[in-house]
Amino acid sequence: MKARSIAYAGATAVLLALIALAFAVGRYPVSLGELATLAGALLSNAPHDLASNVDTVVLQVRAPRVLAALLVGASLAAAGTAYQGMFRNPLVSPDILGVSTGAALGAVLAIFLSLGALGIQLFAFAGGLAAVALVYGVGSRLRGHDPLLALVLTGVVIGTLLGSAIALLKYLADPYNQLPAITFWLLGSLAAVAPGDLAIAAPFALIGLVPMLLLRWRMNLLALPDDEARALGVNTRRLRAIVVAAATLMTAAAVALSGIIGWVGLLVPHAARLLVGPDFGRLLPLAMLIGAAFLLAVDTLCRTLATIEVPPGVLTALVGTPVFLWLFAVSRRPW
Amino acid sequence: MLAIDNLAFGFPGRSVGRDLSFALADGEILCVLGPNGSGKTTLFRTLLGLLPAQGGSITLDGAALERLPRAAIARRIGYVPQAHAGYFAYSMREMVLMGRTAHLGAFGAPSLRDRALADAALETLGITALAERPFTEISGGERQLTLIARALAQEAQLLIMDEPTASLDFGNQVRVLERLEQLAARGITVLFSTHDPDHAFLCAQRALLLAEGRALALGPPREVIRSDSLERLYGVSVRIVRTDDGAHTCVPSLGRQR
Numbered sequence: 242m243k244a245r246s247i248a249y250a251g252a253t254a255v256l257l258a259l260i261a262l263a264f265a266v267g268r269y270p271v272s273l274g275e276l277a278t279l280a281g282a283l284l285s286n287a288p289h290d291l292a293s294n295v296d297t298v299v300l301q302v303r304a305p306r307v308l309a310a311l312l313v314g315a316s317l318a319a320a321g322t323a324y325q326g327m328f329r330n331p332l333v334s335p336d337i338l339g340v341s342t343g344a345a346l347g348a349v350l351a352i353f354l355s356l357g358a359l360g361i362q363l364f365a366f367a368g369g370l371a372a373v374a375l376v377y378g379v380g381s382r383l384r385g386h387d388p389l390l391a392l393v394l395t396g397v398v399i400g401t402l403l404g405s406a407i408a409l410l411k412y413l414a415d416p417y418n419q420l421p422a423i424t425f426w427l428l429g430s431l432a433a434v435a436p437g438d439l440a441i442a443a444p445f446a447l448i449g450l451v452p453m454l455l456l457r458w459r460m461n462l463l464a465l466p467d468d469e470a471r472a473l474g475v476n477t478r479r480l481r482a483i484v485v486a487a488a489t490l491m492t493a494a495a496v497a498l499s500g501i502i503g504w505v506g507l508l509v510p511h512a513a514r515l516l517v518g519p520d521f522g523r524l525l526p527l528a529m530l531i532g533a534a535f536l537l538a539v540d541t542l543c544r545t546l547a548t549i550e551v552p553p554g555v556l557t558a559l560v561g562t563p564v565f566l567w568l569f570a571v572s573r574r575p576w
Numbered sequence: 577m578l579a580i581d582n583l584a585f586g587f588p589g590r591s592v593g594r595d596l597s598f599a600l601a602d603g604e605i606l607c608v609l610g611p612n613g614s615g616k617t618t619l620f621r622t623l624l625g626l627l628p629a630q631g632g633s634i635t636l637d638g639a640a641l642e643r644l645p646r647a648a649i650a651r652r653i654g655y656v657p658q659a660h661a662g663y664f665a666y667s668m669r670e671m672v673l674m675g676r677t678a679h680l681g682a683f684g685a686p687s688l689r690d691r692a693l694a695d696a697a698l699e700t701l702g703i704t705a706l707a708e709r710p711f712t713e714i715s716g717g718e719r720q721l722t723l724i725a726r727a728l729a730q731e732a733q734l735l736i737m738d739e740p741t742a743s744l745d746f747g748n749q750v751r752v753l754e755r756l757e758q759l760a761a762r763g764i765t766v767l768f769s770t771h772d773p774d775h776a777f778l779c780a781q782r783a784l785l786l787a788e789g790r791a792l793a794l795g796p797p798r799e800v801i802r803s804d805s806l807e808r809l810y811g812v813s814v815r816i817v818r819t820d821d822g823a824h825t826c827v828p829s830l831g832r833q834r
Contacts, residue, residue: 329663385588455683462674464664468626469657473730474650474678519664522685 245523248516252530259534263307263541269298309434309442309498310540311533314505316446316495318532320488321506322513322525323453327463327484328389331514335492335506338396338485342403343372344496345427349410352422361426362438362497366445369493375399377485381478388467388478428552429500431540442494449490452483457522460484464519504557505532508565515568535561577602577637577765578623578653578734584631585615585622585789591630592618593789600734600767603760607776607797608769610786611810616769617658619786620736623767625649650678654727656737659719665710668722672697672707675729690729697728701755716743724752728759735759737768741775753779773801773814777824785809798824 265271275295282289289296320335328337336342347368351361380395381388414420453460459480462470470477492506513528536553539560543551579599586592593615600606610616621627623634625641634641636652654675662671675697676690686694698704701721706714711722720743727735740756741749749772756766757779770776776783776797783800785792787809793800806814806826813829 326664331664458680458685459677459682461666461670462677464666465662465674466657466660468621468624469655471626471646472624472650472653472655472657473674473726474647476646514664518670519666520670 245517248527249530252527252534256530256534256537259537259541260307260311263310263537264299264303266541266545267298267303269294271295271299305434305436305439306431306540306544307537308439309431310537312439312443312446313431313495313499313502314509314532314534314536315529316449316491316532317502317506317536318509318513318528319450319453319525320492320495321532322510322521322528323460323484323488324506325510326460326519326521327481328393329464331511332507334503335488336496336501337393338376338489339372339400339403340369340489340492341496341501342400342407343375344369344493345501346372346403346407346410348426348497348500349407349414349423352419352426353410353414355419358433358435358438362441365500366442366493366497369496370489372399372403373485373489373493377482381482388481425552426500429502429554430550430552431499432544432550434498438498442498445494446491449487449494452487453525456480456483457525460521461519499553502536502554502557504554504561505536508557508561509535511565512568578767579635580623580632581635582632583622583629583634585618585627586630587618587627591789593786594631595790596632598784598791598794600765602733602765603763604782605756605760605766605768605780606782606784607780608767608784608786609771609773609776609801609809610769614786615789616786617738618789620655620738620767620769624653624655624736647678650730650732652733654730654732654735656720656723656727656735656740658738659716659723659743661719662711665712667708667710668703668714668718668725669694669698669707671711671722672725672729675726678730693731694725694729697725700728701725702751717745717748720744721748721752724755733763734765734767737766739769739771741770741772749775773797773806773826774824776801777826801826 261273261276264276265273275291276299278289278291279295279299317335324333324335324337325331344365347364348361351364356364376396376399377392379399380392383391383395411420411423414423459475462473462475463477463480463484467477509532510528513524513531517523517527539553539556543553543556577600581597583596584591584594608616618627622629625644628642636644636649641649673686673691673694676686676694679690680686695704698707701724703718703721703725706718711719720740724740740752744752753775756768760766780797782795783797784794785800785805792809793805801816803814803816815827815829817825817827819825
């Protein structure tokens with residue numbers, strides 16, 4: 242009990258410190274004192290005497306990016322937590338049913354058709370949802386197999402198909418204008434997030450989160466063999482459909498906002514499980530805290546390490562791999 | 577309680593058994609005996625509504641089983657499957673607590689009363705001291721006891737147990753059989769399978785001998801478990817010995833297999 246409270250408190254403290262840091266550092270440094278003054282002024286709705294640059298940098302430039310990192314990190318971590326439990330496999334990431342590949346195909350298609358930023362985001366979101374709908378529709382009609390295995394295999398096969406469609410579009414794309422844009426989108430980035438994008442993505446992520454919170458106890462039973470969960474009174478088919486829909490909404494919203502950022506949905510649920518055990522109701526909030534903190538840390542590094550932006554997908558792996566191996570080494574708890 | 581009439585069961589496209597009829601009385605212990613592959617587990621899964629019946633009817637408390645929602649079945653029938661290792665490190669207490677699911681609302685989480693019932697089930701099985709151990713790290717016997725405790729926490733009127741003594745040492749086998757008797761004395765009906773005919777002699781009111789999915793015999797153990805029926809069932813030679821205090825036991829004769 243005590244260790245769990247420490248885990249929540251620790252993760253919250255780290256997250257708050259990282260948020261302050263993310264607002265402070267960058268090409269135009271803002272001191273913590275200035276941040277505090279600005280926050281105080283905003284809360285009391287009073288005017289402040291800071292340079293207008295500070296106002297612009299913090300509220301217009303950094304705030305959307307910080308919020309996007311929190312939203313994407315928490316969403317990917319939540320979806321990964323749900324999927325690892327449901328697929329009874331700690332090596333599952335939120336894109337196992339093809340949501341990222343579908344989103345990528347949508348985004349690549351939008352770039353190929355020279356649509357604007359909003360078009361790319363909407364195509365990515367729709368592509369993610371459509372890919373999972375296709376996988377789920379086909380996979381759940383393959384009777385006579387283990388339902389989870391049928392879903393996973395359908396996801397892999399259809400993911401490969403979508404991957405070749407992406408390859409075809411890359412091959413056909415204009416190598417000077419479109420191909421770099423496609424490559425950058427596929428690497429993932431939070432640099433271009435505008436406040437309007439956040440307003441579109443956040444509601445979908447929240448809608449996906451609601452069933453996970455409500456069903457937090459039942460989620461545990463999906464980790465049992467199917468027969469057992471059903472004998473304990475769970476309609477596993479319906480529950481799985483709800484989880485897939487919820488996790489897909491969250492992941493598609495995240496991917497549409499940031500492009501594909503790997504590792505968060507795979508690694509963060511592990512870390513959280515090592516700290517508080519597998520119970521979904523305890524695991525989900527901690528995974529979301531850690532996911533938000535992890536991606537915010539990575540994104541802050543991305544924009545401060547060098548004069549050019551480093552793609553966050555590269556850094557999540559660079560930071561994630563050693564952290565993951567360390568966690569694995571020091572922990573004695575099995576998954 | 578549970579009644580089946582002319583039941584045919586199996587997997588889609590493959591028949592496993594048929595022509596099975598019996599009714600379970602409150603507080604009765606029925607022991608199912610049969611060689612590997614005779615359809616015991618498939619029968620149990622059908623009785624739990626996990627597999628659709630291929631013919632005949634299953635009636636639970638007067639209602640057709642296939643019309644009952646999963647939670648309604650789970651409030652009446654508890655299932656103790658053959659022990660498995662599990663995938664995630666839930667503690668034994670958490671595993672037992674999952675038995676309360678059918679009594680919770682769709683969005684509910686266990687209350688203090690549910691936790692107390694889970695703890696009482698752990699206590700009944702004598703595994704309270706191990707309650708915080710992860711299910712993935714305990715022995716096969718401890719897993720089996722945990723799953724039985726979970727079925728108790730489920731507060732079902734009928735327990736269906738698939739070889740509940742399979743991975744237990746001799747002492748724990750006896751303790752589980754004692755527990756079954758105590759449950760039956762409380763009015764709970766128990767349907768269990770075993771590979772040891774002596775278990776039927778020890779605690780069952782009736783034994784069902786299942787051969788290739790059909791009832792070879794059904795009745796009080798002392799009437800249906802005989803040297804000739806066991807020989808037909810398992811293909812080995814067995815003597816039934818009556819001890820001085822009136823108990824029955826099976827003694828196989830080695831080297832005389834047919």
